[in-house]
Amino acid sequence: MDKLRGERPRTAEIVLTVKDEAGQVVRRLSAPGGQGLHRVAWDLRYPAIDPSSWNLGAARMGRLSAGPARRAGTYSVGMAKRVDGALTPIANSTFAVESLGLASLLKGRAALLAFQKKAGELQRAMLGAGARRAKRPGACKP
Numbered sequence: 821m822d823k824l825r826g827e828r829p830r831t832a833e834i835v836l837t838v839k840d841e842a843g844q845v846v847r848r849l850s851a852p853g854g855q856g857l858h859r860v861a862w863d864l865r866y867p868a869i870d871p872s873s874w875n876l877g878a879a880r881m882g883r884l885s886a887g888p889a890r891r892a893g894t895y896s897v898g899m900a901k902r903v904d905g906a907l908t909p910i911a912n913s914t915f916a917v918e919s920l921g922l923a924s925l926l927k928g929r930a931a932l933l934a935f936q937k938k939a940g941e942l943q944r945a946m947l948g949a950g951a952r953r954a955k956r957p958g959a960c961k962p
């Protein structure tokens with residue numbers, strides 16, 4: 821069996837890790853690791869608040885939800901190659917995200933972002949509790 825497993829084609833993918841100025845991971849994106857040119861785009865948003873299983877269902881129906889928008893600032897991205905589960909770093913880079921000059925719309929942006937994150941965490945907890953309740957045998961049905 822070990823010989824047969826050794827003949828199995830190796831799967832590869834590229835993993836991009838975006839971090840903010842504080843070194844906190846903002847998003848992880850992946851792309852195929854095969855030959856050719858591949859494009860990956862980050863939508864400058866936090867991850868969606870929906871549980872991942874719900875997020876996949878929404879994506880199939882063309883309604884992929886997104887988290888709050890990121891603030892302007894300096895970010896870094898690390899690129900690594902994952903082959904059969906082993907992650908090998910390839911490159912790192914930094915880039916700046918700038919606002920579009922909509923200063924009148926950005927008043928209190930930090931407070932708004934903090935509120936959106938807090939509300940998103942509360943919604944995620946409520947969705948998770950509802951999903952758990954639905955799976956419990958003998959749970960009360962509304």
